[in-house]
Amino acid sequence: FSFAIWDVEKRRLFAARDRAGEKPFFYSSQPRFFAFSSELKALMALPFVERKINPSAYQQFLAYGYVPGDICILQGVQKLRPAHALIVEDGGRCRTWAYWQVPAGTVSNTRSVDELADELDELLGRAVKRQLVSDVPLGICLSGGIDSSLVTAMAARASQKPVRTFTVVFPGSLEYDEGPYAKIVAEHFGTRHTELQTAPASVELLPVLARQFDEPCADSSMVPTYLLSRLIRQECTVALGGDGGDELFGGYRHYTSLMLQSRLRRILPEPFRSLIQTLCRGFLPSGVRGYNSALGLGGTINRAVAHTNILFTEPFRRKLTPRQVYRVHTEESEEPTEWKASLFDSARGMPGGAMNVDFLTYLPDDILVKVDRASMLNSLEVRCPWLDFNLIEFAFRNVPNSCRATLGQKKILPKVLGKRLLPKALNLDRKQGFSLPLRKWMKGAWGQFFTEILSSVDHAIFDQQVVRRLIETQNRGLVNHTERLFCLTMFELWRREYRASF
Structure with missing residues (x-):
């Protein structure tokens, strides 16, 4: 959610945004005006909002492919952060604060994996059942991955009639084709399943998406997300998605990579690790597999987290960016990797610390932006059961790192539940999602x-x-x-x- 309430008696505006950041909130605070909207393009229509690019936001975008936190791509505009509220007093004074924070992780595990899986079963089932309530037709975005498959399992359990499921397939691109896996799940639970077979999408779609997204976004999966939303909207008005499971339960590949780096840090002396970093910068081009991991190995673990999935490194951005623009950025703000490194909480351990950073950055500013903008362009409401407040609290407060990911496994707890509920023919170890x-x-x-x-x-x-x-x-x-x-x-x-x- 994002909402605002005007207090008539106190002449005060109160606004807030949901904990995970599923819905956007842009605002501009000026000496004589305070304007807010769920879309940046609405603020652009105002005469006092200039279309001047924020150099710091521009550098963040080049680094990570999205604009994170409370900054906006346009100067003079800000975003209200997830789990934050604001008050604008009569006279224009604006203040923001966090009304909720990601819970600190548990230090020791006193419950078995099976007991934790029982609670996950109950919480996810309850969240899906609540979000199935709708007075309009509802469907499920089914990729065949474990997150959307478990949502389908819970929906089939709670519904008295077959649920609708939808997926996008790419004929001729087997490594990206989710069709066979989604079909296994759909047949197992007896859903009314629909596939969209898509040839290469027209490039004419890209300017449409660039306009819809308000701020620039470099996540190419916006295309299949849009196509799937368009397909679902032909028959449904609301859909359940599987987003949030990776950040809550340790599903990304880079968690394993970061844990390996942590181990190497204990083995390799710092001068040797710095040498690897120097050689990487000097002789390997950006884009080579393992490049970012090698860069991260030379510094502390929080810097390694900051270099995860980076698109353009600082030296590359310096060459790519006009000199004057880059000078303004360096004078006025932190280097993007320094900012992201500062979010890492070492007390959460690994992968908990990296998961927390992803929950605060990649999830709200990339994943949820992509889902919200692509679906709303089709007038489709997408709900995320994995981001139910009780599930978020459970994942960060009660699940220890040993039940999240290890060097050999990812998303341990959902897989335990998946072995109970999902068809045996489904490969629970694969990781693809709606990619392009x-x-x-x-x-x-x-x-x-x-x-x-x-x-x-x-x-x-x-x-x-x-x-x-x-x-x-x-x-x-x-x-x-x-x-x-x-x-x-x-x-x-x-x-x-x-x-x-x-």
Whole structure:
């Protein structure tokens, strides 16, 4: 939720946003005005909101592919953070505060994995049952992964009639095709299942999405999310999704990588680790697998967390960004990796500390933005049972690190539950989700479109020589820069759509 209440008697505005950040809240506080909206484009219509790009937000976007925290891509606009509230007093004074914080993790495990799985079963079942309540047709986004499959299991248990399930498949791209796995789950629970078989989506969709997302977003899975939302909306008005399970229960691959790095830190002396980092920066191009992990190995664990899934490193961003813009950024704000490293809480251990950082950044500012904007473009309401308040509290307060992820396993607790409820033919160890065969599509119309857009970018936005080298390297197949090129293309499409500049 995000909402605002005007107190007529006290002439005071109160506003708040939900704990996980499922719904957006933009605002601009000016000497004579306070404006707020669930969409940035509404604020852009106001004469006192200039379309000037925030250099700090721009650097955050290049680093991670999204604009995190309370900053906004436009100067003079802010976002209310998840689990925060604000009050605007008569006279214009605005203050914000956190009304809730992610609970501290448990130190010791006094309950068995099976006992914890029992509680997860009860909490998730209760959350799904509550969110099934609807006076309009409802469906489920089923990827065939463990999160959406468990939501389907709970919905089938709670519903007196077959539930509707939907998935997107990519014929000819087996590594991205969720169809067979979703079908296994659908048949097991007797759902009314619908598949959308999609050829390479038209590149004409990208400017539409750039406009819808308000702030630039570099998550290419926005495309299948939009296509799936469009498919569901043909028959349903509300859908349940599986988002949030990875952040709450240790599902991402980088948690295993970070735990391995923690072990290596205890074995390898600091000078040797720094040498690895130096050699990596000097001889390996960005985009090579393991590059970010090697960079993170040279510093502390919180810096390793900050380098996880980074798109453009600081040296790369310095080359890519106009000199004046980069100088303003360095004078006015923290380096993106320093800011993200400061969020790491070592007392939570690993992977708990990394999961907490993802819950505060990647989840609300990438995943939930993608789901909200792509679904609302189709007038579809998506609900996230995994982000039920009681489930969040349980995951962070009661589940120890040993039941989250280890060097050999991820998402331990949901898998225990999955073995009880899901069909045995379903591979619980696979991790895909609604992803896009972008590298394959880049060899056709998408690659041509990216090149056309980026070749005509204003020199005040990107350094053209750096962009050309990225495209040439990608075309020669030397390094996979697809996500980086998608990032730059979406930024330029957003900038053109809203006529924003520095």
